[in-house]
Amino acid sequence: MNADQLLDLAPVIPVVVLDDADTAVPLARALVAGGLPVIEVTLRTPAGLAAIERIAAEVPDAVIGAGTIVSPEDAENAKKAGSRFLVSPGCTPALREAMAATGLPFLPGVSSASEAMALLEHGITVMKFFPAEAAGGLPYLKALGGPLPQIRFCPTGGITIDTAPRYLRLPNVGCVGGSWLTPSDALRAGAWDKIEALAQAAAALRPAP
Numbered sequence: 233m234n235a236d237q238l239l240d241l242a243p244v245i246p247v248v249v250l251d252d253a254d255t256a257v258p259l260a261r262a263l264v265a266g267g268l269p270v271i272e273v274t275l276r277t278p279a280g281l282a283a284i285e286r287i288a289a290e291v292p293d294a295v296i297g298a299g300t301i302v303s304p305e306d307a308e309n310a311k312k313a314g315s316r317f318l319v320s321p322g323c324t325p326a327l328r329e330a331m332a333a334t335g336l337p338f339l340p341g342v343s344s345a346s347e348a349m350a351l352l353e354h355g356i357t358v359m360k361f362f363p364a365e366a367a368g369g370l371p372y373l374k375a376l377g378g379p380l381p382q383i384r385f386c387p388t389g390g391i392t393i394d395t396a397p398r399y400l401r402l403p404n405v406g407c408v409g410g411s412w413l414t415p416s417d418a419l420r421a422g423a424w425d426k427i428e429a430l431a432q433a434a435a436a437l438r439p440a441p
């Protein structure tokens with residue numbers, strides 16, 4: 233699987249922040265059951281790596297990846313834990329090289345034309361647009377598509393079930409990311425049925441190819 237194909241697996245990538253690795257497996261099962269197999273667990277919390285390991289081992293239908301990759305060590309640790317893709321909020325030359333060295337598909341974060349062009353110089357054409365809403369949202373992405381139509385984005389940051397469809401209609405958007413699928417109160421309460429329903433609504437935004 234390459235990064236382009238990753239964007240085509242589902243219309244929405246749930247971005248998950250987990251405080252307790254014990255919730256990882258039931259959560260991933262709920263998302264997969266709802267129709268969202270691609271899951272990004274962030275490394276923002278100490279439980280992140282263990283959560284990725286558990287999902288990789290116990291939920292074979294999930295395509296598990298790691299988010300908040302901000303250092304070369306994060307990229308290596310995420311691969312060792314079983315991640316099948318990597319996502320970073322921004323990118324530097326060192327981080328780009330480290331993510332590429334894992335051999336995994338990765339979505340480096342950008343929020344400007346210059347950042348996107350710096351990655352293009354290295355043959356990277358699939359990126360995360362972050363923080364999507366704060367960095368200019370839909371009009372900004374639409375404008376980037378004029379001079380840089382060869383780039384496909386996964387916009388993430390401030391996107392909701394209501395705004396996602398407009399992003400998904402842009403020709404340079406493959407899928408969107410968001411944390412709205414996994415509200416922290418539902419996670420704490422173990423409300424997997426609620427999370428499955430949120431996933432189902434998101435999966436229906438665009439039929440799987």
Ligand SMILES: O=C(O)C(=O)C[C@H](O)[C@H](O)COP(=O)(O)O
Nearest residue numbers: 274299300321388389390410411
């Ligand atoms: O942790 C990371 O690596 C990030 O890049 C940030 C996340 O992608 C966004 O925080 C998700 O955005 P929301 O849907 O607005 O919550």
